[in-house]
Amino acid sequence: xxxxxxxxxxxxxxxxxxxxxxxxxxxxxxxxxxxxxxxxxxxxxxxxxxxxxxxxxxxxxxxxxxxxxxxxxxxxxxxxxxxxxxxxxxxxxxxxxxxxxxxxxxxxxxxxxxxxxxxxxx
Amino acid sequence: xxxxxxxxxxxxxxxxxxxxxxxxxxxxxxxxxxxxxxxxxxxxxxxxxxxxxxxxxxxxxxxxxxxxxxxxxxxxxxxxxxxxxxxxxxxxxxxxxxxxxxxxxxxxxxxxx
Numbered sequence: 001x002x003x004x005x006x007x008x009x010x011x012x013x014x015x016x017x018x019x020x021x022x023x024x025x026x027x028x029x030x031x032x033x034x035x036x037x038x039x040x041x042x043x044x045x046x047x048x049x050x051x052x053x054x055x056x057x058x059x060x061x062x063x064x065x066x067x068x069x070x071x072x073x074x075x076x077x078x079x080x081x082x083x084x085x086x087x088x089x090x091x092x093x094x095x096x097x098x099x100x101x102x103x104x105x106x107x108x109x110x111x112x113x114x115x116x117x118x119x120x121x122x
Numbered sequence: 123x124x125x126x127x128x129x130x131x132x133x134x135x136x137x138x139x140x141x142x143x144x145x146x147x148x149x150x151x152x153x154x155x156x157x158x159x160x161x162x163x164x165x166x167x168x169x170x171x172x173x174x175x176x177x178x179x180x181x182x183x184x185x186x187x188x189x190x191x192x193x194x195x196x197x198x199x200x201x202x203x204x205x206x207x208x209x210x211x212x213x214x215x216x217x218x219x220x221x222x223x224x225x226x227x228x229x230x231x232x233x234x235x
Contacts, residue, residue, distance in 0.1 A: 035224075037172075044213075044215065044226060044227075044228050044229040045164075045166075045172065045215055045217075045226040045229070046226070047217070047223045047224045047225060047226060048223075049223075050222070050224075059222040059223075060223075061123075061222070061223035062123070062223070063223070095171050095172070097171075097172075100177075106219065106222075106224070107160070107177070107219050108162035108174060108177045108217065108219050109162075109164075109172075109174060109217075110174050110177075110183070112171035112172055112173070113171065114171060115171055
């Protein structure tokens with residue numbers, strides 16, 4: 001059974017660093033993309049970026065480029081979303097999702113993690 | 123970036139009646155190489171992650187009830203629920219995967235009238 005299991009909720013202060021994780025089970029981790037989607041409180045879905053663990057090809061939304069880092073460790077079938085300096089505006093639910101692989105291009109998300117709530121407050 | 127605009131923002135429909143949600147992209151998401159529309163629909167119930175309903179604009183994901191259908195091409199798309207059930211109360215999102223960033227629509231909240 002395909003599952004994406006995310007790390008737990010985090011409470012951080014502005015300026016702190018954070019890395020959240022997403023572990024894939026039940027499929028070949030290097031054959032699918034893993035994407036990250038942000039959902040601010042009471043708002044819609046915001047596509048942040050995506051990585052192909054097979055070759056580490058990574059694409060970012062311009063809205064977050066330089067603000068976050070997406071990475072993956074295929075040896076432990078885990079993808080990461082990392083911040084070096086959090087802001088209060090980073091407070092949101094963050095979902096990872098598995099992206100179907102197209103011809104050198106990611107497609108839609110077919111499985112989603114349960115979400116990780118990140119709260120940034122002084 | 124391709125901008126996805128859904129209408130309406132919210133919708134109230136009686137049980138058993140048809141619900142229709144529209145999605146418009148700022149540029150065509152029909153890829154001429156393969157003649158596919160790079161458009162998906164997701165359902166998000168309160169407190170849950172999104173769930174894939176439809177991809178390639180009209181292909182239902184396995185296990186999705188056949189009362190859900192998708193249609194449209196190029197820039198104009200529709201999600202139709204033929205006979206609304208109580209379990210269909212949710213927010214629905216369209217998403218283009220034609221080019222990164224794979225933008226979502228703002229969402230349509232569907233309720234029971």
